Amino acid sequence: MSTPAIEVENLGKSYRLRGIAKSSLRDILVHGWKKQQTEAFWALRDVSFTVPRGSSVGVVGPNGSGKSSLLGLIAGTITPTTGTVKTHGTISSLLELGAGFHPDLSGRENVFLNAAILGIPREDIARRMDHIIEFSGLRDFIDMPVKSYSSGMYVRLGFAVAVEMNPEILLVDEVLAVGDLAFQMKCLDRIRDFQKRGKTILLVTHDLTTVEQFCDDVKLIHQGHLVAQGDPSDVILTYLKTYMARIGHLNVEEHGTREVEFADVRLLDENGKEATTFTTGRTMDIEIHYRAKQPMDQVVFGFSIKTGNGFFIYGTNTQIMNVPVPTLSGDGVVRLKIEPLSLMEGKYFLSLAIHSWDHTVHYHRREDWYPFAVKSESPAHGIFQLPCKWQIN
Amino acid sequence: MNAISAVITHRELLWNLAARELKLRYRGSALGFLWSVLIPLFMALIYVIFLRILGGRGVPLADIIIGVFAWQYTVQCVNAGLSSITGSANLVKKVAFPRIILPLSATLANTITYAMSLIVQFPLVAILFHTTGQHFNPWIALLPIVMVVHIMFNLALALFLAGINVIIRDAQHLVGILLSAWFFVSPVMYNMDFVIAHVGDHPWAPKLFLLNPLTVIINAYRSVITADVPFQWELASYVSLALIGAFFAFSYWLFKRLQKDFADLL
Secondary structure (H helix, E strand, O other): OOOOOEEEEEEEEEHHHHHOOOOOHEEEEEEEOOOHOEOOOOOOOEEEEEEEOOOEEEEOOOOOHHHHHHHHHEEEEEEOOOOEEEEOOOOEEEOOOOOOOOOOOOOHHHHHHHHHHHHOOOHHHHHHHHHHHHOOOOOOOOOOOOOOOOOOHHHHHHHHHHOOOOOOEEEEEEEEHHOHHHHHHHHHHHOOOOOOOHOOEEEEEEHHHHHHHHHOOEEEOOOOOEEEEHHHHHHHHHHHHHHHHHHHHOOOOEEEEOEEEEEEEEOOOOOOOEOEEEEOOOOOEEEEEEEEEEEOOEEEEEEEEEEOOOEEEEEOOOOOOOOOOOEEEEEEEEEEOOOOOOOEEEEEEEEEEEEEEOOEEEEEEEEEEEEEEEEOOOOOOOOOOOOOOOOOO | HHHHHHHHHOOHHHHHHHHHHHHHOOOOOOOOOOOHHHHHHHHHHHHHHHHHHHHHHHHHHHHHHHHHHHHHOOOHHHHHHOOOOOOHHHHHHHOOOOOOOHHHHHHHHHHHHHHHHHHHHHHHHHHHHHHHOOOOOOHHHHHHHHHHHHHHHHHHHHHHHHHHHOOOHHHHHHHHHHHHHHHOOOOOOOHHHHHHHHHHOOOOOOHHOOOOOOHHHHHHHHHHHHHOOOOOOHHHHHHHHHHHHHHHHHHHHHHHHHHOHHHHHH
């Protein structure tokens, strides 16, 4: 339809490593001006995409992948090294909550200063002052210098001013990570409000649940490259599978003596097809291909499942369940069938282990190695589907 | 040109930042703005006493007061300009707005202080004139023109140092040394009569002094304020004025060139 809100073409940003370390007069005297531009670090490279007006786009990726650089480039605080960013419409970001607050000025004075920085006209702010004070919940403190504020109060005041902006494009960078739950709710409400009014939103966060809830499109950035984009669930799963497990954002680890090891592990859905997304109440089949380097007796296979934020849900093994395991030698397959899968919608991690009968020797353990998602067809809440019945007399 | 329109659209930010600077400067001090007048006054007194002891020659106190107030204004602009970008790293990294607003607001705040201190300076000068039998010059009407040149020069310094200090952090230390040297070669605690009397054997020496833009600015202040103090209408003065224009253009160009890397280097 109309022109897109954001057009990014071949965007690249390189930092001179020497430049980052700040040049000193000595460097210049010793090396001269020219010599300094040798080593370059590409924070972002060859990124191209367009964001249609009115859409909400999430940007995910491991720490240091270039997400914040991308946002800075779109916001205009950073100058691109290569390529172009075109934005259509006024742009504001929630990445500068309380930027420019001065500790010695009162809350009220800082509101005016902050508004000027964000480009909100003074009359608007003066008229809305009461509302801002109310929203921030700082009525008793508004005339005190902000150096006496707690960090939460500081951010709340910053947010109260920021929401007075009325941009067409809103950039949000990890705002949701600060503040208490009530504040986060307010933030999310406000973002929803923006969505309803047809504004374009670009959201950078590590909170994948939020991304999945809010965005119609997700960009996955890794080492400065745009590696995946599209449907939120798919991209998030790719992210979890490809990067999180390897980079150690989660407590992922693998160890063991490897006398028996996992050769291949497949997660299969109710149709016997390899999958990463499963459905509540259906089947999840785990096909474990093992390899025993020598004949092994009294081997135990175990598994456990954790939620995306590390909460331990369930774990058991062949020993607890009295499943006899014969002497293993060579290659073989062990199947674990979870039916019905009573997990509710969300992201989960599967850990697998092969260990000795007395738990003293771990042959092979893979902690949180296999991420998977569950979709629920019911609007019920929670992480676990409890078998339940209503009885109404 | 686009810088001017950008400044006009962001004038509210410019005022707010300048107001912040001024509010913070006097917050919590009992004498507040008075310090902006008292400090140069005390300095003027110290200079006049020492000059009499060391130089053996008197310089009218009114001249020294005019010189010290003008010098203080430039020093304040140099220091504020120097840290205008590096001191607002948080802002520069997170918010997109014309960077020139920062050195501009720093200069604006100091210009306001200077203008207010002039209001105190004039009655003082009038009293001194009364005791020495000197008079105000009717050309004092041209004072705004002298101030415009002075403001332009100080803004050029602020722009130049704001940009340079981001790239080379040694600048702030160097500037401290250069300022003390500059103080002694500028006619702050002495005047041109003093220079001519001391180095009169070398006719080119006073001309060398005039190549310093600040000398020409301070001379101009004294000439338009005090009757019978001539302004040196000679080549060296014109060169100095041209230097101010060229330095302004260069500083502006340099700042524009450097500003795109500010967010990366802070």
